[in-house]
Amino acid sequence: MSDETELRRNSENKHSESNDSQSNKMAREVEDLSQPKSRIVYEAIKQAGQEELTRPTPSLLWSGIAAGILISFSVLGEAILRTYLPDAPYSYLIENIGYSLGFMLVILGRMQLFTENTITTVLPLIEDFKKKNMFCMAKLWSIVLTANVIGAFLITALYVFTPALPEDVAPAMLSLSEHAVFMPPLDSFYKAIPAGILIAAIVWMIPQSESSAFMIILVLTWLIAAGDFTHIVAGSVEMAYLMWLGKLGLMDATFGFFLPVFLGNVVGGTLIFSFLVWGQVKNEIE
Structure with a gap:
């Protein structure tokens, strides 16, 4: 039994x-x-930011220059579509798809784009606020943004001083550049805030949706163009193009366009999006 x-x-x-x-x-x-939990996505982006902060300066510089060159295809793509699309109410929405091209090249190609760093390298600083970390972030920002602008000036010199840019497309390129750069400075600042948020959102979404990265970049960067928002690196291409043509002086470029857009992108990407993300996960990681 x-x-x-x-x-x-x-x-x-x-x-x-x-x-x-x-x-x-x-x-x-x-x-x-x-889907991965928010804290896992946060940790992945923070780790990527920590790795970026330790990269050698030459690597950051060359990657940033490449990004400045490749982002020009956003402006060029939009100009080409504007040139050859019919004059119809819907054409505006279609031509702005061209704006996504440069961002796809840069983001999928893992190049150093300044506005991505407004969240990636900020998360390690928010969690561990030390002078050393702040210095490293400021150094990386200055190197990457300078490199992006150098790339923008190099590629636009090619467009202005050689026959590389088709003659039919040049008027649309000029029109787009003038519209973006000659906007009132305060408008440029406020319009840069949503752009900073959207780029930070791309950085946040891709780790949890890598298979959809193409569509995420396409839709959100299209929205930047369709919403007439301002982006510091793509805008630097338009700024450099006008400066090479002699239509924009250094002071107007710096204080009328560059600084307002830079500050707006930082407010959107860092002060708004990054701190909202931190608030979302801080109790889970402490």
């Missing part, structure tokens, strides 16, 4: 273990299918 009882207990234990194993397996499968 005791043997039968023992066998029954063993059978029940095995059945229970089997159920536990199946439950654990199902839990793992559900976890695999679910």
